Amino acid sequence: MEFFRIHRTIPFMRHALVLNAISVITFLLAVFFLFSRGLHLSVEFTGGTVMEVAYQQTADLGKVREAIGKLGFQDVQVQNFGTSRDVMIRLPAAKGVSSAQQSAQVIDALKATDPSVQLRRNEFVGPQVGDELTTNGLKALGMVVVGIMVYLAFRFEWKFALATVLANLHDVVIILGFFAFFQWEFSLAVLAAVLAVLGYSVNESVVIFDRIRENFRRYRKMSTVEIIDNAITSTISRTIITHGSTQLVVLSMFFFGGPTLHYFALALTIGICFGIYSSAFVAAAIAMWLGVKREDLVKNPAKRDGDPDDPNAGAVV
Amino acid sequence: MNRYPVWKYAIIVIVLLVGLIYALPNFFGEAPAVQVSSAKSTVKVDDSTRTRVEAALKAGNLQPDLLTLDGSSVRARFITTDDQLKARDVLQHALVPDPSDPPYVVALNLVSRSPHWLTALHAFPMYLGLDLRGGVHFMLQVDMKGALDKKAETLASDLRQTLRDRSIRGTSVSRNGQTVEVRFRDQPSLEATQRIIQDQFADLAATASQEGNEWRLTASFKPEAARRLQDAALKQNITTLHNRINELGVAEPVIQQQGVDRIVVQLPGVQDTAKAKDILGRTATLELRMVDESAEARAAETGSGPVPFGSEKFQERDGRPVIVKKQVIITGENLSDAQPGFDQQTQQPKVDLTVDAKGGRIMRDISRDNIGKRMAILLFEKGKGEVLTAPAIRGELGTRFQISGSMNVVEANDLALLLRAGSLAAPMEIIEESTIGPSLGADNIEKGFKSVAYGFLAIMIFMCAYYALFGLFSSIALAVNLLLLVAILSMLQATLTLPGIAAMALAIGVAIDSNVLINERVREELRNGASPQAAIHAGYDRAWNTILDSNVTTLIAGIALLAFGSGPVRGFAVVHCIGIVTSMFSAVFFSRGLVNFWYGRKKKLKGVSIGTVWRPDTAAVADNK
16 A cells, blocks of 8 residues: 655645745634633633532433522533533632532532432642643743754754744644634643644654755755755655554544543644644745755765865865 | 574563563452551551451451452452452451541452462552542642741740740740741840740741840741741641541552642542541640549549549540549640650650640649649540540649650650641641542543554554555554553553543554654665665664654653643653653564564565555656655
8 A cells, every 4th residue: 555656756845935824824813812712721720610420311401500500609610521411510719618518519409409410520629729730831831842942953953943843832822722712621631732742743843854864965966945845755655644643543532532531632633733734834944944054964074175065076086 | 684683582572571571460450359457556567467357357257369468458359349348347347346446447449350479579550540440639738837827926935935934024025927026125135035045946046136225136947947847747747647547448548748838638439528528627636634533533433433523534545444624724726746755864765745835834833733643635536535645743844844654665656646646737728629430430441441442453454554564563563562651650650540541542653653654764765776675774774863853852742741740741741751762662673673583584585565665657766866
């Protein structure tokens, strides 16, 4: 089997401007939604109480709301979770009432209407924990970005490092944009997924840059644009196959992993799709705009005079 | 060129064997068991306990499948849950004669069904997190400021008392936050006070200042003293929590310090959050009262008369009745510390008690009038009082006094602990809490397992179809990766959570990346006309650089998650990082071994089974070059 019967090098960089424009627009849209709608943060970040209850039969959300409404809590969310028999109830942290009392009151009220109800999960997070998570999340993001940049600058060159990190941050912002636009719940697991995507999609850029470096060494006469095109063309099959394979596992998580892993898998899916796109088209293009040259990557062992691209330059008779 | 020396194969075989052994316990599943552990620091669980358990079970006509003593608990494994429940009742009856004062905790638990020789090799199944087995998790924040405030208040009143005793007049002592301020009208008293602080209040550092006609001394905690106090407060809270949780009968409670001022409590299998919280938050109270030594009381003690009016009957810990007056001298509020030690003259174990200035004043008055009489120290918990000890007063007592005589070292330690257990050193607040039902835990395991299994299967089918024999090699390497991951997690006894399972699934995706890189590279070499052996060699060689780079960058992200993540993120990160490392071994070193083993010895290799090697027409190839 061979999916990729590519006859000649595909001139990706000819369309670099268009592709970058698409990236910029998606990126700006994501930023716009992040600010206009904001993330729907889970209770881990905001603080409050989450309860998951299970009924024997299909749960009547109206009745559940009514029962809780009588208790006088503000901003209570009631929604189905997984199946129609499971209900998730979110209560914001209330002053003066401890979380234990809160959840006990709610479960008593629910038991009064339907004794078959069963508490499956109860979670309470104090507001100070949430603040800490946000700062720690940002710290982790910062450390990933700096760590990867330093490593790539050391292994390759600063232009590649910068291009990679920009391309991948663009992925991260777009994932966040999706979560803001659809108001999907942004939990700690999703944060882990986002940071994993950051590490994972850097892979792509690394593979392509590795090939660019190799091509610079091998094809001495090619121009930079041709070399980038060639590198992307010869790695595209691998890129799509590995991402496809990873996506197979992620889909398996999406379908079989249950509600807890649902958004985790979703974040990974978006990350993987945009990861392919950004590493192939965005990272290489940024590196091109930054002016990557043969000399940046290929260190000549001996100094030579004249045109370094001339294959006969070093020859002495 | 594609041959491994024997030692490389040896490494592969050894790693596989070790991996297999340590991953094995996970496949046996878990069996119901009853666990007996100590409920008191004075009660030790050892071989004799094991014999007792064995005898009790035999008497109850129960035959445990396996009976082990490991660390500080005895575990009896059973085949059915029926036997397990029966055994619990039998053991409870045999080992805990008085349920209000249990020497042992008898709890239901699950233990691995793996055979004995695996357990002897310290091969245990992975440790499942609360989200997979169900239970209660609490995070408690210790109010360190509160603890220091309390301590400063105690020191301020102590200082006030000392100054009065030394007749240093015209001073005023006040507490301002965590500092103690003393004002003076003349300099000599300031200097005298400074000396007192230096000699008797080692925790404080004082600075003097002068404002017109007024001298002022500001004493604050030395940084190391503050740190020591905080540390001690946290340790004491943890000890107190331990004692309380023992009552719940939890098989494997986790009580850990997290950060500087937090305590994490995890109670697997406990469903009743309300009760757990009630026990965690409960405050025991300590009271000091005089023993009633009248003739009527003596009679009541032996049971031959009624308890006199104004007195109460309590039991000592060994069960002897003591008649104690109802009037309370001081309470645990006034007790600031209790430490075990040795009497310098008699070399006997003792317990040093420190009470605050107010308590000291009362103690002095009471003890002066009651020399030779007995004083009882009572601990009230769950509304039930118990006499910890009832020593006789030997002389006039002050803020510091000691209880000594008729104690061994263990008893002294235990008494000091119980005296301190009267209250938490610093107030605590629950800042995070979660309860996961057992059915949800089981669901989570099943869902997590399914997603890993189906994902793995899908990749395997695809790889075999696309890369033929090389695909099969990759799939085997992937299976080895999973095996090693499970083995390492079992060895480390790292906690596996649902995000951890997700990371396992993701590790499969990341690991296959390396194999795809290699296979594509080999195909490319073949496409460019290399001989099969050369293509395999070049494929692995050239892909290695790329694999290393991409895995290091992924690892950087993983380590950042590990460093800054908490809870679910950390669970994810641990598995993610280990998965990356194992994938380097399995996808590169191990799969190369397979390929070498299969193809390496064939000298005139015509072709390799790596799926279609498609060649564009020669013009296009030329164009590429």
